[in-house]
Every structure is written in C-alpha cells, then in structure tokens.
Amino acid sequence: MAPTSETLTAERILEATEEVLRRHGPAKATVVDVARALGVSHGSVYRHFRTKAALREAxxxxxxxxxxxxxxxxxxxxxxxxxxxxxxxxxxxxxxxxxxxxxxxxxxxxxxxxxxxxxxxxxxxxxxxxxxxxxxxxxxxxxxxxxxxxxxxxxxxxxxxxxxxxxxxxxxxxxxxxxxxxxxxxxxxxxxxxx
Amino acid sequence: MAPTSETLTAERILEATEEVLRRHGPAKATVVDVARALGVSHGSVYRHFRTKAALREAxxxxxxxxxxxxxxxxxxxxxxxxxxxxxxxxxxxxxxxxxxxxxxxxxxxxxxxxxxxxxxxxxxxxxxxxxxxxxxxxxxxxxxxxxxxxxxxxxxxxxxxxxxxxxxxxxxxxxxxxxxxxxxxxxxxxxxxxx
DNA sequence: CAGCTGACAGATTTCAATATCTGTCAGCTG
DNA sequence: CAGCTGACAGATATTGAAATCTGTCAGCTG
CATH class of the missing domain: 1.10.357.10 (Tetracycline Repressor, domain 2)
Incomplete structure (x- = not known):
C-alpha cells in the first residue's frame, strides 16, 4: 500500500506480515505478498528472515x-x-x-x-x-x-x-x-x- | 476375496468394512471396495446402511x-x-x-x-x-x-x-x-x- | 560497499479435465 | 416377491500441465 521509504527493518516486516496474515490467513499468505505490502522485492525480506517459517514463527x-x-x-x-x-x-x-x-x-x-x-x-x-x-x-x-x-x-x-x-x-x-x-x-x- | 454365498447381513458388511478400513484407511475406503470384498454390488450394501457415513459410524x-x-x-x-x-x-x-x-x-x-x-x-x-x-x-x-x-x-x-x-x-x-x-x-x- | 533487485531452479500450489464414487431406482432373478 | 443388480445423475476425488512460490545469488544503484 503505502511504501513508506523508511529503512526496511525486521520490525516493519513483522508488522506487514501480521497484516497480511490477518487478511489472507496462514494458508494463502506468501512472502511475495509481504514484500508487495512493503513496496520492496521479496529478496529483501529474505535478508532479514532466513525462511518463511522463521518469519511466521517470529x-x-x-x-x-x-x-x-x-x-x-x-x-x-x-x-x-x-x-x-x-x-x-x-x-x-x-x-x-x-x-x-x-x-x-x-x-x-x-x-x-x-x-x-x-x-x-x-x-x-x-x-x-x-x-x-x-x-x-x-x-x-x-x-x-x-x-x-x-x-x-x-x-x-x-x-x-x-x-x-x-x-x-x-x-x-x-x-x-x-x-x-x-x-x-x-x-x-x-x-x-x-x- | 472369498464371496461366501451366505445371505448378506449387516454383520457381514460390518466385518468386511472393518477389514477394508484397516487396509485402506478412512480417506481411501469406498463403499464399492466393501461390496467388492463381499462379492456383491454396492447397491446391496445400501440396502443395509442408508449412507456411507452411517456405515462408517456403525x-x-x-x-x-x-x-x-x-x-x-x-x-x-x-x-x-x-x-x-x-x-x-x-x-x-x-x-x-x-x-x-x-x-x-x-x-x-x-x-x-x-x-x-x-x-x-x-x-x-x-x-x-x-x-x-x-x-x-x-x-x-x-x-x-x-x-x-x-x-x-x-x-x-x-x-x-x-x-x-x-x-x-x-x-x-x-x-x-x-x-x-x-x-x-x-x-x-x-x-x-x-x- | 551496504542494501536492494530481479532472474532463476526447484518445490509447491492451482486449475480444469477426467475418472471415480455415492446414493437411487427400475427391473431382473431365483 | 424379497433381495439383488447395474445403469445413471450429481458430487467428489485424481491427475497432470501450467502458474506461483520459496530461497539463492550475481550484479545494479545510491
């Protein structure tokens, strides 16, 4: 949505992920969705969380x-x-x-x-x-x-x-x-x- | 297997169903399988049990x-x-x-x-x-x-x-x-x- | 050069066509 | 005629091809 141009932090990713999970549920939420919500490429998300499972767990x-x-x-x-x-x-x-x-x-x-x-x-x-x-x-x-x-x-x-x-x-x-x-x-x- | 030519009873059907369930599990066991094991058509099974759910429950x-x-x-x-x-x-x-x-x-x-x-x-x-x-x-x-x-x-x-x-x-x-x-x-x- | 991108390989999911199953019933058979 | 059969309609499951996703990484950008 609003690709705030602040630096990408683990915290911001977690917030976006929580929102994506709330909207789509655990079965449909993808890392690409999270990246899109933040206005970055999904590669950047992997810079902060090694795997999707780690992100979900965090x-x-x-x-x-x-x-x-x-x-x-x-x-x-x-x-x-x-x-x-x-x-x-x-x-x-x-x-x-x-x-x-x-x-x-x-x-x-x-x-x-x-x-x-x-x-x-x-x-x-x-x-x-x-x-x-x-x-x-x-x-x-x-x-x-x-x-x-x-x-x-x-x-x-x-x-x-x-x-x-x-x-x-x-x-x-x-x-x-x-x-x-x-x-x-x-x-x-x-x-x-x-x- | 052995299509014993005795009359088809609810009891015999239950035994065959139990065997089919044991072999295939609840997801794969079908009424057709049960009928085949008994050497009868699946229509006959429905004569004794109204639905598959009723059979499973019995x-x-x-x-x-x-x-x-x-x-x-x-x-x-x-x-x-x-x-x-x-x-x-x-x-x-x-x-x-x-x-x-x-x-x-x-x-x-x-x-x-x-x-x-x-x-x-x-x-x-x-x-x-x-x-x-x-x-x-x-x-x-x-x-x-x-x-x-x-x-x-x-x-x-x-x-x-x-x-x-x-x-x-x-x-x-x-x-x-x-x-x-x-x-x-x-x-x-x-x-x-x-x- | 630190941080991000985007193309990529392999894994997983989706989707639509196909096959199988459930439940019914008219009619066959002993 | 009591009990069984097998063809059938609609529902559900399976399959395989196409789309999407995960995780990596060489290279771009500020």
Missing amino acids: VTKRWLDRTSGELSGIAAADRDPEARLRDWLTALFAAKRRKAGDDPELFATYTVLTGENGTAVSEHLADLTAQLTRVIQAGVETGSFTAADPEATARAVFQATARFHDPGYAQEWRQEGVEADFEAVVDLLVRGLRA | VTKRWLDRTSGELSGIAAADRDPEARLRDWLTALFAAKRRKAGDDPELFATYTVLTGENGTAVSEHLADLTAQLTRVIQAGVETGSFTAADPEATARAVFQATARFHDPGYAQEWRQEGVEADFEAVVDLLVRGLRA
Whole structure:
C-alpha cells in the first residue's frame, strides 16, 4: 500500500506480515505478498528472515508474548496464591478465547505452528508453566498448597486444563456450558492442591 | 476375496468394512471396495446402511463398544472407589494407546468421526462419563470422596484427563514422560476428590 | 560497499479435465 | 416377491500441465 521509504527493518516486516496474515490467513499468505505490502522485492525480506517459517514463527512469537505479558502480572501479584491461581487460569482461558474470536487468522497461524512443534510455541508453553510453577511455589511457601514437586504439579495443572487453552479445542469454547465445565475442573484442581 | 454365498447381513458388511478400513484407511475406503470384498454390488450394501457415513459410524460404534466393555468391568468392580478410579483411568489411557498403535487406520477413522461430531462418538463419551459418575457416586457413598454433583465432577475428571484419551493427542502418547505426566494429573484429581 | 533487485531452479500450489464414487431406482432373478 | 443388480445423475476425488512460490545469488544503484 503505502511504501513508506523508511529503512526496511525486521520490525516493519513483522508488522506487514501480521497484516497480511490477518487478511489472507496462514494458508494463502506468501512472502511475495509481504514484500508487495512493503513496496520492496521479496529478496529483501529474505535478508532479514532466513525462511518463511522463521518469519511466521517470529510473528507468532510477538503475538504470544502479548498474552504471556498479561498473565505474568497476575502470576507475580502479591495476593493469596489460591486466588492468584484461579485468576491466572481464568485469564488464560479468557485470553485464548478472545484471540480465537478477534483474530481468527492469526489464531489459525498459531494453531498451524502448534502442530509443527515450532520453537516459539514450546517456549510459550515453557513460559506459561514457569509462571504457574511460581504461583504454586508461593502457595507451598505460605502453606496453603501441598506439592512435592511444584514444577511437575504445574505441568499437571496446565495439562489438566488443556481443554481450555489448547487451540485444538477452540471450536468447543463457543459451546453452551464451557464456563461451568471450566469452573468444575479448576475447583477440583484447587482442592487437590490444598494442604 | 472369498464371496461366501451366505445371505448378506449387516454383520457381514460390518466385518468386511472393518477389514477394508484397516487396509485402506478412512480417506481411501469406498463403499464399492466393501461390496467388492463381499462379492456383491454396492447397491446391496445400501440396502443395509442408508449412507456411507452411517456405515462408517456403525463400524466405529462396534469398535468403541469393545473399549466400553473392558472398562465397565472395572467401574462395576466391588472395590475401594479410589483404586477403582485410578484403575479405570489407567485402563482408559492404556486402551486408547493400544488402539492407536495396533489399529492405526481404524483409529484414524475414529478421529475423523470425532471431528465430525458423530452420534456414535457422543454416545461413547456419554457412556464413559456415566461409568465415571458411578465410580464417583460409589466413593461419595462410602465416604471416601466429596462431590456435590457427581455427574459434573465426573465430566470434570474426564475433561481434565483429555490429554490421555482424546485422539487428537495420540502423537504425544509416544513421547518420553507421558506416563509420569499422567500419574501427576491423576494424583492431583484424586486428591481433589477425597473427602 | 551496504542494501536492494530481479532472474532463476526447484518445490509447491492451482486449475480444469477426467475418472471415480455415492446414493437411487427400475427391473431382473431365483 | 424379497433381495439383488447395474445403469445413471450429481458430487467428489485424481491427475497432470501450467502458474506461483520459496530461497539463492550475481550484479545494479545510491
């Protein structure tokens, strides 16, 4: 569109790519489209990103980091660990659900990447379980939770709530009654954590 | 192959279909293939099953019922509810994992059907949660479990263990450490159920 | 000379023609 | 006449040729 004659930076490419992905979706978006949107040749894009996969992953990483950021605030808050855990899980579910609804094409990109076992996704998951570990660790310290191995327990909590954050279940998030199901699972897990 | 000249029954068709599915997989298996295997015209198959989807669903139902059967024995056993619950969940995971490994093509058929929201699959899931409800109900009666609404709790337990029985996760069942992850989730859930 | 271009080879996708499949049904057969 | 056949219409899948895309790189440009 507007081939701003500023220097071509990785950042500008990422922005253009996000826009192209939003418009065309992961299946149709091409590197040529991105170059066209920036008013440069596609060779220039390859100067900043070695492959198309790397570009896609960088865009997704940025996008995922926004979610991690929101959540880390909740995880770090100075509050009752149990309430913090509930809020964190609720916020995670809400964030994923919102992204699936508001940005379907970017969400689809993320889903594709999940299936491909991309590094960005593994790191995102590792980051989230690390946040969860900190909350559980805090609970153990205040004596409200019992957990022999907080990291393993965090992984268990994360996996047990997969239905409410794994993109593969996105369709089911629109169904009647998911909220109640979510509450029931969280209640059960919180009870299991209590000292 | 051997066009046995016995009368054509639904049962014989189901057996032939299962064999064809095993050989060709859900994407390539056709009604014509099934008819050929039986030495009849495909019109005859439509005399017993209204559509191809109905045939596929009937085969899957039979296949799923075998799993339900195995599990119902465990659910109904006259034992400590907690041990029963653990055994049941372990058996469910083991059964799904075995099927995914031994019968990849039939398992793929089941996965396709899951995505299509087939009746047979919903019924299978309803059956399994009903079994789970009975175990939890028994635990509540003996006083070892606490659950205000056993059915809702059963659904929560089932959903929390989705990673270990949902066909969408089948690939991950081969990874190192799944067993430990499974144990951690079950431990947490059982603790949450205790009175 | 740092950064960009555009032509290129090989891989992948698209598209339209062709083949096969699903589901129906009039009529054949035992 | 109960049960099966096989021809058929419309839907879906396959195929192979043409178009497009990815990734590279020699050389142009400011």
